[in-house]
Amino acid sequence: MGPSAATPWFAPSSYRERARRLELLLGLLELLERPTPLGERVGAVLQAIIDAGLCEACGVAGIGDRPEHRGRIAVDALRVARSAADEAAHAGAGRRRQVGGLELLVVPLRPAAGVEGAHWWLAGGLSPEDRDLARRIAGRLGRAAHDERARAEQLARASELRRSDALKTALLRGVTHEMRTPLTGIANAAEALRVIDDPAERAELLRAVIGETERLERVVSNLLDLSRFEGGVLAARMEWCVPEELVGAGLQAGAGFLDGVAVVTDVARDAPLVRADPVLTERILTNLLHNAVRHGAPPVTVTGGPGPDGIELVVSDAGGGVDSEVLPAVFEPFVHREGVGLGLGLPLCTRLAEAQGARLEHRPGPAGGAAFALVFPFGDPPALDR
Secondary structure, eight states: OOOOSSOOTTSHHHHHHHHHHHHHHHHHHHHHTSSSOHHHHHHHHHHHHHHTTSOSEEEEESSTTOOEEESSOOHHHHHHHHHHHHHHHHHOOOEEEEETTEEEEEEEEOSSSSOOEEEEEEESOOOHHHHHHHHHHHHHHHHHHHHHHHHHHHHHHHHHHHHHHHHHHHHHHHHHHHHHHHHHHHHHHHHHHTTOOOHHHHHHHHHHHHHHHHHHHHHHHHHHHHHHHHTTOOOOOOEEEOHHHHHHHHHHHTHHHHTTOOEEEEEOTTOOOEEEOHHHHHHHHHHHHHHHHHHSOSOEEEEEEEOSSSEEEEEEOSSOOOOTTTGGGTTSTTOOGGGOSOSOHHHHHHHHHHHTTOEEEEEEOTTSSEEEEEEEOOOOOOOOOO
16 A cells, blocks of 8 residues: 555644644643733633634633624624524534534533533634644633632632621620620619619619610610521511501600600501511611611601602601711611611611512601601502401
């Protein structure tokens, strides 16, 4: 049998071509190792492929903003290539077809078990070596995309851990301060009760003990409710409620700290029924009333009735309002007005409102202070027997 007419693998031209492809692949690896955003690195790789004359157009689907580079290619061919790349990225299967006189090769980006996207080439003709090179490049692109996503996830986890540690530190400091104050008051009053015989003074001290105990109970209740909500344990039990009764329950629950405070209520008797959890709503109104008493000034006003897009229960005061520096984050944990308190009341109210499909809004108070509106969406309540 005579020698083959095909160029043998050891021919000088074959050596040169292999060396050129290896040099190109190494150069592409260097581009992918640059400390720049992934989209820029992928774009540089695609441009290098075009500059090397391997294809007329190439691109990537599934990475960033869909980088691509092309020469004078018909729009229809590009549209087909992009669509095929999207399909390959979704299905994890390659594609080869003829498009407008060009060969389309689509290779999934498979760095590990999953698929990160797809790499496509459009060329006048792709040799087996070209296809092999495209697959190698696709593998490298897939690893780069996988590594970038893994780095982003690690950074997000690290950021979340730092945030969690900061929250725990703030919580520990806030709880220590917020609990120590009423405990100190209770201890001092109890010590005084041992030596004071005057009935009036003893009654005053007992009121102080009760007040500080209720304050401590609110702190603990807020912490427990917030932890239950974050843990997915606290769920709303919805029913149709009369707004006036919801407000009355909140006022009754806050009677201890509202004693002696001027409170004005204006709840429309003919206000539509609202679908709410009465227990959670009572907790919201109690916290809002406590905030108005602690951080605002009398009179405290509670209004209720239809608003532009829902049934509103609004608690306002005549104080100085929320500080402008605090206002953007007033519903975040550990952000509190005038540096007083633990800063859990409003965040808890927000979560309790969202659990009921409602929302909590801050508004300028009608008397110049702060106003917080609990807004329930309009519903279709059942008919009541009159």
